[in-house]
Amino acid sequence: MGYKTLLIPLGALAVALFSGTAQAYPEFVGYGYSACMTCHYNGLGGGPLNDYGRALLAGEISSRLFFSKSTTDDDIAAESGFLGKTELPKWLRPHINYRGMQMRMNPGGGANDTSQYYQMQEDIGVTVPIDSKGKYLFSTTWGHISRPEDYGHSREGLGQRIVSEEYFFRYEPVKKTWIYVGLMEKAYGLRNVDHSSYQRTYQGFGQTPSTPKNPNNPNGMDRAQGVIVNTATENWDISGNYFIGNPYNDPDYQEKGFSGVSEYQLAEKKKLGASVLSQTSQVLTKQMAAIHYRQGLTLGSAILAEYGIIQDKTPGSSATSGSYDLIEGFMYLSRGYNFRVIVERYNKEFKSNVPDQWRWTLGLLMFPFPRFEVQTNLINQRAFADSAAGPDSWIFQGQLHVSL
Amino acid sequence: MYRFKILSILFMLCSVSALAQESSSDKESQRGHPKVPTAYTTVSVSYFSWQEQLTLTSGASKDHGLVNLFGDGFSIEHENYFKPHHGTIMEGSFLYGQATAGGTQSTLPYTTTNIKWTALQASYRYSYRWTTAVATSIGLMAVDRQLSLPTNTATNTSAEAGPSLNYGILIDFKLRPSEHWQLRQMIGTLATQATTYWSLGFGYQF
Secondary structure (H helix, E strand, O other): OOHHHHHHHHHHHHHHOOOOOOOOOHHHHHHOOOOHHHOEOOOOOOOOEOHHHHHHHHHHHOOOOOOOOOOOHHHHHHOOEOEEOEOOOOOOEEEEEEEEEEEEEOOOOHHHOEEEEEEEEEEEEEEEEOOOOOOEEEEEEEEEOOOHHHOOOOOOOOHHHEEEEEEEEEEEEEOOEEEEEEEEEOOOOOOOOOOOOHHHHHHOOOOOOOOOOOOOOOOOOOEEEEEEEEEEOOOEEEEEEEEEEOOOOOHHHOOEEEEEEEEEEEEOOEEEEEEEEEEEOOOOEEEEEEEEEEEEOOOOOEEEEEEEEEEEEOOOOOOEEEEEEEEEEEEEEEOOEEEEEEEEEEEOOOOOOOOEEEEEEEEEEEEEEOOEEEEEEEEEEEEEOOOOOOOOEEEEEEEEEEEO | OHHHHHHHHHHHHHHHHHHHOHHHHOOHHHHOOOOOOOEEEEEEEEEEEEEEEEEEEEOOEEEEEEEEEEEEEEEEEEEEEOOOOEEEEEEEEEEEEEEEEEOOOOOOOOEEEEEEEEEEEEEEEEEEEOOOOEEEEEEEEEEEEEEOOOOEOOOOEEEEOOOOEEEEEEEEEEEOOOOOEEEEEEEEEEOOOEEEEEEEEEEEEO
16 A cells, blocks of 8 residues: 555545544643543533533633623623523533534645535534433434435435434442443543544544445444443543444444543643553454543643554454554643644554654634634644655645534 | 635634734733743754655656655754743754655656665744743754765666755744653744654753
């Protein structure tokens, strides 16, 4: 496989085909929020925000440029509910999310200069805290699939394009221990917001579909039906996940296995973690392990790092073992505006003749006002191979996210 | 393309509003005044990479390809802050690594790999320290690189990379996870027959 085959379509492959992405921001450890449970109904991060998460995003993280000085952060936070200040019953927490992205490949690259808009997320869902303390809780998210041919089974017609992307029942049998049952993102690694990153793509969490129409990617979907047990202590956060596959995947691609992720708080805003995963489908057996670290710096700024090993084995071939790194510098510029530099490396096999792929991302993550997020990324990809010195590829992404 | 332009405009508006609110809504006490010294020296170890244009010559025939250079380097830099947030940086580096050349050109066949190179690099940059832990700098750099590409004796094709002395623009982003250690990410571009320059490293401040 040539370097061009590896590099140029990678961004498109990884980005173009996902939808309904659950977003989480491990970078917010820079604000002092290192536990996902603080803001999300799912304690592993991603998916709908709880009341506190909504208030925090509006009243602390989003820009207040469009608010008068007399409007306090508490006033802004008080308007963060689904209907603004109008309170809904405590057992009803709906959410609507839209996310779209314009991606331009190789700007200025002549025939290779292409641009396309992707509908990434068109979701509606509801979370039902069954009791007042949140001991019992149910959450579901339904999404419209813009490219059904890329989402598991070939689906046609509007009615068949609406799928349940995530659902879970959460139960807290003992204090600080939660059991989740349903269709959820697998417990593994840093839940990097960028599903097109090398880290998420090669972990198999890029939500790149696994269909006969896309046979080059044997990975299944990042969400699978299963059970997650999550327990948190003062310094530890440990989760184990047993899963049996995503029902929207073609049967051959449904992955069964287990994973686990744990983080230990070394000190305030410093979390060191490790993850493991083992899964098997008819087309791929995957084993992974990773260590990860995230640290908050001064207000809003953070460092994230992850190193992982991935072993893939497809039927009839020998296993390939490789590794990846991710290092992200996340810089708070002013309230609502953050700049980040992400450096990633991926090597499919520990062999000198297999190219090292590098990906450098310069991006802005902006929350110009509550419920509204803008991301821009300029991505450079370069491969180091013995066989050839090939040209870099460039990608520009602009992303809008509106959340109600 | 239309939506791309819309997004670009939106991006610029958001960026401008970020700067506009900088002085009005942020509390300096929240962001943290720099408490690090006004002048200090940092030693860094970094990974570097950039590309240069490859020129191949065989008799009257010419062709062009690329040279990938990657390797490690040791740097020493001195930062001097004349205001709490504003300062300058002088840096010198010794770089060494390997290069892969050719393989994508169409006319003259030529590929070589694992060619050793060394380089000296110097830069002078303006630095803005956002907080005690985060700083950004931008400035000019010069790279004096020693690389000798072998001749393909079978086809009598000689190969030459870009100029040994090159200049460019360099931007760096520094994050300090502890009082003395820092993560450093750099991006730049070299001016002549070369492309994007990247560096990732860790530094220790004395």
